[in-house]
Amino acid sequence: MVGMAFAIKTEVSDFRAKTFEFAAQKTMYGGKHIAKGDVVFVFASENDGGQGLIACGIVTSSKAIAKKRGIARQTPRVSVTIKRTALAKRPLARSELKPFSDWNDGRPESELNFKFYRQATNKIVGISDEAATFLRKFF
Numbered sequence: 001m002v003g004m005a006f007a008i009k010t011e012v013s014d015f016r017a018k019t020f021e022f023a024a025q026k027t028m029y030g031g032k033h034i035a036k037g038d039v040v041f042v043f044a045s046e047n048d049g050g051q052g053l054i055a056c057g058i059v060t061s062s063k064a065i066a067k068k069r070g071i072a073r074q075t076p077r078v079s080v081t082i083k084r085t086a087l088a089k090r091p092l093a094r095s096e097l098k099p100f101s102d103w104n105d106g107r108p109e110s111e112l113n114f115k116f117y118r119q120a121t122n123k124i125v126g127i128s129d130e131a132a133t134f135l136r137k138f139f
Contacts (some may be wrong), residue, residue, distance in 0.1 A: 005132035007041040010122040011048035026053030032076040052093025057082040086139040108134035
């Protein structure tokens with residue numbers, strides 16, 4: 001793997017787009033370190049009518065959003081452009097990950113459940129090599 005691996009859960013208007021552009025996305029669990037060349041797994045947020053994992057791709061641009069003055073606690077935000085490299089061949093969504101709630105069992109499914117659904121907001125997250133290997137099986 002060239003860069004790090006990340007996953008994004010957000011509203012996706014065109015599931016089959018060749019390029020995805022996501023502006024000012026919240027980041028958690030190392031998501032603020034996303035950079036050009038990194039692998040990203042794209043989840044269409046169920047909060048916004050999506051179906052979970054839909055694609056994977058490579059980051060072609062990443063830009064941190066400046067924090068606003070006078071606000072003590074702010075979640076870092078990043079705008080990213082992702083070139084799609086593959087479409088998911090089988091489903092992976094909240095319903096498939098929900099049974100994996102022992103967040104300390106070391107399973108990639110549990111990691112994804114924790115990072116995406118413990119706090120169900122849309123976000124970019126850094127994921128482990130094990131989680132990235134697990135997600136590659138869906139393509």
